Amino acid sequence: MHDLNFKPKAFLFDLNGTMIDDMEYHTQAWYAVMNEDLDANLDYETVKKEMYGKNHEVLERVFGKDKFSDEEVKKLSIDKEKRYQEGYLPHLALIDGLANFLKRARNENIKMAIGSAAIPFNIDFVVDGLKIRDYLSAIVSADDVEISKPNPETFLKAAAALQVHPKDCLVFEDAPKGVESALLAGMKCVVLTTTHTMPEFEDYSNILTFISDYNDPKLNTLF
Missing domain, CATH: 1.10.150 (DNA polymerase; domain 1)
Structure with a gap:
């Protein structure tokens, strides 16, 4: 696990289990x-x-x-x-602390995108239901890629859409296959422990830290 001294230019969010606990x-x-x-x-x-x-x-x-x-x-x-x-x-709701985290990221001019294996039908259900579309500069769904995670295509396409180099992107994920996708894309990752336990991620070298929600003070070092 790395120190949280990374200053990303973009945040790439998986959706299910990462922005919402569903x-x-x-x-x-x-x-x-x-x-x-x-x-x-x-x-x-x-x-x-x-x-x-x-x-x-x-x-x-x-x-x-x-x-x-x-x-x-x-x-x-x-x-x-x-x-x-x-x-x-x-039960539709953002994970605790994410609303303020999105606002802060926007104020700090950090670009944001969703990179998800969900279909647009579900992404729209969440993004519009929670009124967070204005925070996002790009959305990559299942319909936008040939091969889903752990293939890196989802996150690489999100980075390209934001015009940010992969090494300058930070991925937020909740699943080992998603972390592997970020690793193959050359991206660091923060893991939400909503769905899987920490030992399930022991094979991945790109994880900066684990958090239970976005109120975790460790995230302050990203800005």
């Missing part, structure tokens, strides 16, 4: 789709382990390639996202 609702939605609709008979922890990447990638990992047609994947994906949004909407 991963439980994604898992619940997938659990319902896989077991109630698809009779997969999977336990909750097994479903939780597959919660990364694009929706079609999740389905391929669990059920195998070519199990579903493109139309079936699209329908299952939308059904899952509707379940997620219905379950999470009453």
Whole structure:
């Protein structure tokens, strides 16, 4: 782990589990789709382990390639996202401290973007529901990349959209695959412990620190 003496020119945020604490609702939605609709008979922890990447990638990992047609994947994906949004909407909120963190970053002229494996349907649900679009200069979604995390394409495209060199970007992530994506992109990372425990990240050398929310005083050194 590195000292927090890094002065980034841009903040790149993963969305789910990083700006909002919602991963439980994604898992619940997938659990319902896989077991109630698809009779997969999977336990909750097994479903939780597959919660990364694009929706079609999740389905391929669990059920195998070519199990579903493109139309079936699209329908299952939308059904899952509707379940997620219905379950999470009453709890929709930024992680503690993030509202002030976004304001401070903007005042300090630090550029900001979202780099997420979520589809635009879900990103818009969060960004517009929480009225944070004005803070963001770019959004890279699942629809904007060929290969999702841990491939570095998501964060590299976000950096390019901000016109900031990767080494000057700081990624905020909650998942090991996201941290790996940042590492492959040549970017340092701050990890939110909303979804995974610290030992799960022990293989990654690009982590500056771990935080539970954005009120952590360690973040003051970034400005």
